[in-house]
Amino acid sequence: MSLTAPSESTPLSQLFSLEGKVCLVTGGNRGIGLAVCQGYAEAGAAGIAIIHSSEATAELASERAAEIQQKYPKTTVRIYCANVAISRDIGDVTKQALMDFGRLDVVVANAGVYTETPALEMSPEEAQYVTGVNYFGPLYTAQAAARIFKENGGGKIIMTASINGHMVLRPQYESIYCATKAAVCHLTRALAVEFAQWNIQVNAVSPGYIDTEMTTELVKKNPELIKAWMADCPAGRLCKVWELKGVYVFLASGASSYVTGADYVVDGGHTCH
Helix, strand or coil, X not given: CCCCCCCCCCCHHHHCCCECCEEXXXXXXXXXXXXXXXXXHHCCECEEEEEECCHHHHHHHHHHHHHHHHHCCCCEEEEEXXXXXXXXXXXXXXXXXXXXXXXXXXXXXXXXXXXXXXXXXXXXXXXXHHHHHHHHHHHHHHHHHHXXXXXXXXXXXXXXXXXXXXXXXXXXXXXXXXXXXXXXHHHHHHHHHHHHHHCEEEEEEEEXXXXXXXXXXXXXXXXHHHHHHHHCCCCXXXXXXXXXXHHHHHHHCHHHCCCCCCEEEECCCHHHC
């Protein structure tokens, strides 16, 4: 088997549609993940599985799911709890989502954590925690997805990486975060090569500085950060989280049928320096 091509007669509007598709998004209850879920519902997805991380995030996930469900009544939205750093956890909820929805077409490995602890001050426990969520999380999520897709004729896996995987940003210190995101970028390419034989596409999105709660908290602690960031960003502003919907919808849709192993940098030109 190889990557399948759509019919030449398929209308472009249909290629970009997610009608009938079921999409699973880890970390889908906030930030980039929430915007992805909203974009998928807007593009006509039949079902969306939002994966959150713990009991502490259950209420927020439930509220966000209800908001999407109300706005897009044709899309069924369900929430699931899993620690993506535990293979069995993400494997079990992925199987459960398949059972609940009856199919699974797109899996987005988006969950991640951030740290700016300097390298010399970082404990082994923190390093293992960040690596567990940011690297092993995407790996285990991709494994869970691929096991299902292999049996069902194919599917799409999308990784949320970062421009930190392409360059070292300043002035904050992000050594372990950068390393995990660089690993995700290359993992995407390696899995794309390995999984293509089963009609599975694997791609990544590497956002730049996004206007999210996490970014807001960083700037609150150090207002000078925004000046330094914008000095290196030709766009001259943070990316609004909803500006990422388009690239995630493209990679989830039939319009990206010949795209695999790609890493879409969405950074306002930041990595051009």
